[in-house]
Amino acid sequence: MKVIPRHLAIRLEQALGTSRVVNVVGPRQAGKTTLVRDLIATASYITLDDDGARAALEVDPYGQLQLASEQARKAKRPIVLDEVQRLPEITFALKRIVDADNRPGQFVLTGSSDIFTTGKAYDSLAGRVMTFILRPLSAAEIAEQGPCRLLDVVADHPRDCLRELPKARSFTRKQAIELIVRGGFPEIRKLDDQDRTHRYISYLDSIVERDVAPIAQVRKPDTLRRLIDQLAERTAEELSIAALCKVLAARKETVNDYIDILYRLGIVHRLGAWTSSGGKREVKASKLHFLDTGCATALRAEDSSSFGIGADQVALGHLLESFVFIELEKCLPYLTKRWRLYHWRQEGREIDIVAEAPGRLLAVFEMKAAATVGLDDFRHINWFLSEGPGKSYKGTGFVVYLGTDLLSFGAGRIALPLSMLWSFDS
Numbered sequence: 001m002k003v004i005p006r007h008l009a010i011r012l013e014q015a016l017g018t019s020r021v022v023n024v025v026g027p028r029q030a031g032k033t034t035l036v037r038d039l040i041a042t043a044s045y046i047t048l049d050d051d052g053a054r055a056a057l058e059v060d061p062y063g064q065l066q067l068a069s070e071q072a073r074k075a076k077r078p079i080v081l082d083e084v085q086r087l088p089e090i091t092f093a094l095k096r097i098v099d100a101d102n103r104p105g106q107f108v109l110t111g112s113s114d115i116f117t118t119g120k121a122y123d124s125l126a127g128r129v130m131t132f133i134l135r136p137l138s139a140a141e142i143a144e145q146g147p148c149r150l151l152d153v154v155a156d157h158p159r160d161c162l163r164e165l166p167k168a169r170s171f172t173r174k175q176a177i178e179l180i181v182r183g184g185f186p187e188i189r190k191l192d193d194q195d196r197t198h199r200y201i202s203y204l205d206s207i208v209e210r211d212v213a214p215i216a217q218v219r220k221p222d223t224l225r226r227l228i229d230q231l232a233e234r235t236a237e238e239l240s241i242a243a244l245c246k247v248l249a250a251r252k253e254t255v256n257d258y259i260d261i262l263y264r265l266g267i268v269h270r271l272g273a274w275t276s277s278g279g280k281r282e283v284k285a286s287k288l289h290f291l292d293t294g295c296a297t298a299l300r301a302e303d304s305s306s307f308g309i310g311a312d313q314v315a316l317g318h319l320l321e322s323f324v325f326i327e328l329e330k331c332l333p334y335l336t337k338r339w340r341l342y343h344w345r346q347e348g349r350e351i352d353i354v355a356e357a358p359g360r361l362l363a364v365f366e367m368k369a370a371a372t373v374g375l376d377d378f379r380h381i382n383w384f385l386s387e388g389p390g391k392s393y394k395g396t397g398f399v400v401y402l403g404t405d406l407l408s409f410g411a412g413r414i415a416l417p418l419s420m421l422w423s424f425d426s
Helices: 008-016 032-039 051-059 061-075 088-100 150-156 173-182 193-211 221-233 241-248 252-264 293-299 313-334 375-386 418-422
Strands: 021-025 044-047 079-082 107-111 129-133 268-271 287-290 340-346 349-357 361-368 394-401 413-417
Touching (some): 008 032, 008 313, 051 061, 150 313, 150 349, 173 313, 268 313, 268 340, 293 313, 313 340, 313 361, 313 418, 349 375, 375 394, 375 413, 394 418
Parallel strands (some): 021 107, 044 079, 361 394, 394 413
Antiparallel strands (some): 340 349
């Protein structure tokens, strides 16, 4: 099977030359091990999914790692500890070794959760470790294009970025829906609809069974599994803990704790509400996004045929919104400025995604699951940036849609084809 180049590879390679420990975190089957093996094939690999290796490290973590480190140093190669979340207590042994030897690129850790944020970790390795998050494949990676630098263009040309954007790649509505329902997990996305659905369901079952325990004790795994199904149904909706408690017959504290676990495992994201000094009535509730739309649609028993003529356009709109959020979130590490993503809602008005950068700079996004856009589709954006809480900011407003033309609807108001997310050169 062809290995798709990952955008993170360049940053990971650079980190190996500057940091003693490199930590690659991401959901299971996102491609972490493949990325590391492709980049440093000569490394010494220890997988903690192996019961024997894990048992030896549990008994004598420092002695075992010190021996492996000495052998790796002589061979001039790093040590890769795969699925390291299964033994977070290993951090103290790592600290002792890299404190005695400040060479960069000694250890590469991969795991479905960040061991340095769990209560079972004995040390943070602050100043010695660089952590990266690897999400499932982005649309740009699937198309073998460069990271989406749309927000960089906004930063450089906040009043007139239209002329600086690349030509949007051609695509069809069917192709867009296929991208959404297949998701980004490399081994799963190519399967046919039935097999893909079964694999995603099995994948989430395995996460509940194997990856949750190192993070937190879960007394009711069945409730956690049912919560995942509920969150898939509610992607791109404001998060109502009360509604989830009612349908799950669970306590508020339990639901909040379980959502936090799923966030740490890269399954969901709580998108905070954007506020400003000028907006006094913004609704502060977070919006929930499932971090892979292929996984979400599988849990919802949907495939590409679910969104034909007469289909529920609201459901497609929510999936499109989550898809765009995911793609923007994946590109953040590769941008020049530090952008943060939010949502915003005031009674009667809503902005799906608000991206903010230093210097009072905004890029706001609304979604439309159709092939045409009209001036009325910008009404919330126009109010928000001209009269509402964004009026004192430099801002560009985008309506992302399923058409193919990059269109201007006035200064700083752009109808953006979805394919712009995978139209930037490498």
